[in-house]
Amino acid sequence: LNSYGALILSYTTFTLPLSVWMMKNTFDAVPDELIEAARIDGASEWRIMVSVIFPVTRTPLIAVGLFAFIRAWNDLAFALTLVGTEFQTLPAGLALTFLGEFQNSYGEILAASLVTSIPVIAIFLVLQRHFVSGALSGSVK
Template identity: 45%
Template sequence: MVKRVALNGAGLLVALFAAFPVYWMIATSLKPNREIFSATPRPVPTAPTLEHYREILTGNLIPGVTFLDFFLNSVLVAVSTVVLSGLVALLAATAVARFRFKLRTSFLIMLLVVQMIPLEALVIPLFLMIQRLGLYNTLPSLVLTYLGFSLPFAVWMLRGFVAAVPKELEEAAAIDGASRAQTFRRVLFPLVAPGLVATSIFSFITAWNELIFALTFVNDQDRYTLPVAMTFFFGRDDTAWGPVMAASTLFTLPVIVFFLLVQRRMVSGLVAGAVKG
């Protein structure tokens, strides 16, 4: 009993420690400027206001471009990355798990090696490649880059799910007259869907939060994504902390909503590989 209470208490402290920055961000976004810059910190806003939200939603961060424009750019890049990553990773994982070919083991090892390379080391070579492809200063350049970052993890993880599906199920479907496409869609896909959800969260967060490549590969300000737009609030002499916290709160909401929509399948996807049978 004492051990359980101690573990629960420790877990609660860790949860509070992790949640406090999020609470402080939301609380600060609701404070007027006089409370934000007050010498005495106030954990709870005494006069909550939405002025910072109105400022970023109705004003222009740069001439002719609003916060919503940056938001839509990020949504387009993130959703495209998730869809393409899931489709390509599922097909690649099926090929790796079901077929035997030369250098198959080397391919799997390469997937792990790619994850060890620091992203900063790839900025220059990827920049040159994007220029040669004629994709510089376009949103597809970001989708292609994020796709390359998320695919190794997605393929490696989905391979385990595909390998765990008994071949007998696919053979039974073939005997019943199902084509390869029907077997893939009606038998294999529903069984690996939890793993696909888990990998899609990784792909979404990667594309949603990335800053370095978004700042390097895109030059026109109206094509910036939200992480780049956030830098506009930081000046050389001062920082607009109210709008920063309001924008950060709005920036976090899509990730939370996406997580809540897929959390059930994500949990089953993460623990499915631990159960054999």
């Protein structure tokens, strides 16, 4: 409690199973012929992962990574219960700062919410080209 480790462990515990489940079909869809061809060429298992499987599954990996980041960024329950005020995430800090029994500063909390959503929007805009290229890669022969 009261450490970044508590938050990291809780986010990993609840995000990792869903991320693995989302990626299972993607890894199952990788053709066995690609892996066998790399083995015949003498590639090690690590080299097969880095040079064959990761490039083929890049778009779903980025999508799942973005999902995990957004889930951890927007979490409120763990940040309020597991850590004190010095280790809280931004949503918990916003809730404790601007909302209370005798105050409801809706204008300020909306402005602060907009500012805290900027990193998520920036990361999505940077990774957007991977989503578009992955969606269009199978449409052109």
